[in-house]
Amino acid sequence: MSVWDTSERKLLARTVADFTERELAPNLGSWEDTGLVPREVHRRAAELGLLEIGFPATVGGSGDIIDTLTVAEAIITSGGSTGLCAALFTHGIALPHIIRAGDRRQIERYVLPTLAGEKIGSLAITEPDAGSDVASIATIARREGDHYVVNGAKTYITSGYRADFVVAAVRTGGAGHGGVSLLIIDKDTPGFTVTRRLDKMGWLCSDTAELSFADVVVPAENLVGAEGTGFRQIMENFETERLTMAAQAAASARRCLALTIEWVSTRRSFGAKLSGHQVVRHKVAEMARQAEVATTFVHRVVEDYADGAPDRTRIAMAKNTAVFALDHISKEAVQLHGGAGFMRGTEVERHYRDARVMGIGGGTNEIMNEIIAKTMGI
Numbered sequence: 058m059s060v061w062d063t064s065e066r067k068l069l070a071r072t073v074a075d076f077t078e079r080e081l082a083p084n085l086g087s088w089e090d091t092g093l094v095p096r097e098v099h100r101r102a103a104e105l106g107l108l109e110i111g112f113p114a115t116v117g118g119s120g121d122i123i124d125t126l127t128v129a130e131a132i133i134t135s136g137g138s139t140g141l142c143a144a145l146f147t148h149g150i151a152l153p154h155i156i157r158a159g160d161r162r163q164i165e166r167y168v169l170p171t172l173a174g175e176k177i178g179s180l181a182i183t184e185p186d187a188g189s190d191v192a193s194i195a196t197i198a199r200r201e202g203d204h205y206v207v208n209g210a211k212t213y214i215t216s217g218y219r220a221d222f223v224v225a226a227v228r229t230g231g232a233g234h235g236g237v238s239l240l241i242i243d244k245d246t247p248g249f250t251v252t253r254r255l256d257k258m259g260w261l262c263s264d265t266a267e268l269s270f271a272d273v274v275v276p277a278e279n280l281v282g283a284e285g286t287g288f289r290q291i292m293e294n295f296e297t298e299r300l301t302m303a304a305q306a307a308a309s310a311r312r313c314l315a316l317t318i319e320w321v322s323t324r325r326s327f328g329a330k331l332s333g334h335q336v337v338r339h340k341v342a343e344m345a346r347q348a349e350v351a352t353t354f355v356h357r358v359v360e361d362y363a364d365g366a367p368d369r370t371r372i373a374m375a376k377n378t379a380v381f382a383l384d385h386i387s388k389e390a391v392q393l394h395g396g397a398g399f400m401r402g403t404e405v406e407r408h409y410r411d412a413r414v415m416g417i418g419g420g421t422n423e424i425m426n427e428i429i430a431k432t433m434g435i
């Protein structure tokens with residue numbers, strides 16, 4: 058039996074699927090229209106114990122990364138989406154640095170209320186002039202006595218519109234990665250503004266914001282870890298973010314496949330079911346092959362990570378394998394649905410537009426290939 062199929066994980070997946078089918082999927086269209094997942098949904102997910110999964114017991118967490126991904130996969134394969142996961146589980150990228158740094162005051166003030174569904178946190182690294190090249194961020198945090206004064210801007214920040222606080226990458230030192238630190242900044246601090254709520258191609262229920270800091274005074278006790286360790290902290294957490302995106306992409310691919318099988322088994326043309334045409338059957342067979350390869354490889358790399366043997370190169374390979382599979386499978390799913398596939402409200406249409414960001418967020422396809430190429434010595 059695989060570690061993904063233990064009786065506990067099957068039960069967890071069933072519970073999450075029930076929750077998704079009853080409370081998430083029926084509302085997803087309207088959350089996409091308003092561009093927001095309501096806060097009550099975070100509280101409800103916390104009540105069901107879903108927000109704490111994958112976090113250490115020291116902060117009231119339970120389970121491991123396989124449990125976290127079991128939850129995300131179950132949401133996606135039962136009618137949710139990667140965009141919904143991005144909105145509901147932003148804490149998966151916002152909290153780990155604080156927890157690892159281990160400052161009890163920060164944990165009590167930010168981590169515990171977020172895991173309880175009471176607060177929303179974001180991770181703010183990307184800037185208008187610095188994306189893939191994290192070490193070139195320009196937001197300045199100048200130390201003055203017992204506080205920092207922050208000036209700069211962030212963009213494309215997931216949940217940044219709703220967030221109560223952001224864990225921001227700031228420059229406290231000189232140029233390059235050694236000058237980067239992480240600082241928790243409360244949304245209600247004077248000078249911190251959401252300058253724009255950004256309109257997007259996909260992930261429509263997940264709010265994305267542009268943020269500005271103008272002489273924002275932040276207590277020095279909000280520094281996460283030591284000064285100058287921000288870049289290392291960010292890189293460490295990228296591994297789990299990339300595995301999460303890989304698993305979500307593979308789950309989205311499987312969902313597109315399942316929806317397409319159902320569709321071609323009932324839709325008729327020229328006196329036969331679509332699945333009666335050999336070209337259609339072969340397209341579906343190829344979708345199934347790619348979904349299987351992506352799932353098997355991603356799960357294997359996650360298992361190695363969970364066993365304490367993280368491999369940066371294979372994690373990059375896993376992300377690209379799943380993202381490229383989803384690109385192909387979501388496109389074919391729309392194609393085989395014909396006009397229906399192009400219509401808002403058809404589930405494969407949502408997966409198709411959401412698929413575009415999976416090769417951009419958490420490190421682009423090109424950056425993944427750069428990581429792979431470096432280990433090949435080229």
Ligand SMILES: Cc1cc2nc3c(=O)[nH]c(=O)nc-3n(C[C@H](O)[C@H](O)[C@H](O)COP(=O)(O)OP(=O)(O)OC[C@H]3O[C@@H](n4cnc5c(N)ncnc54)[C@H](O)[C@@H]3O)c2cc1C
Pocket residue numbers: 179180181182183187188189190212213214215216257260265414417418419420421422423424427
């Ligand atoms: C919906 C959404 C949500 C996001 N959420 C967050 C968030 O919560 N927090 C956050 O901090 N950021 C977030 N991001 C930002 C995301 O991490 C960046 O968009 C991503 O890292 C790429 O940076 P960039 O957009 O500046 O592109 P750039 O870095 O400018 O890259 C542009 C293109 O050039 C390519 N490129 C760049 N450098 C190289 C190279 N060395 N070799 C080859 N090709 C290269 C890239 O692959 C890409 O194709 C989000 C983005 C999106 C779209």
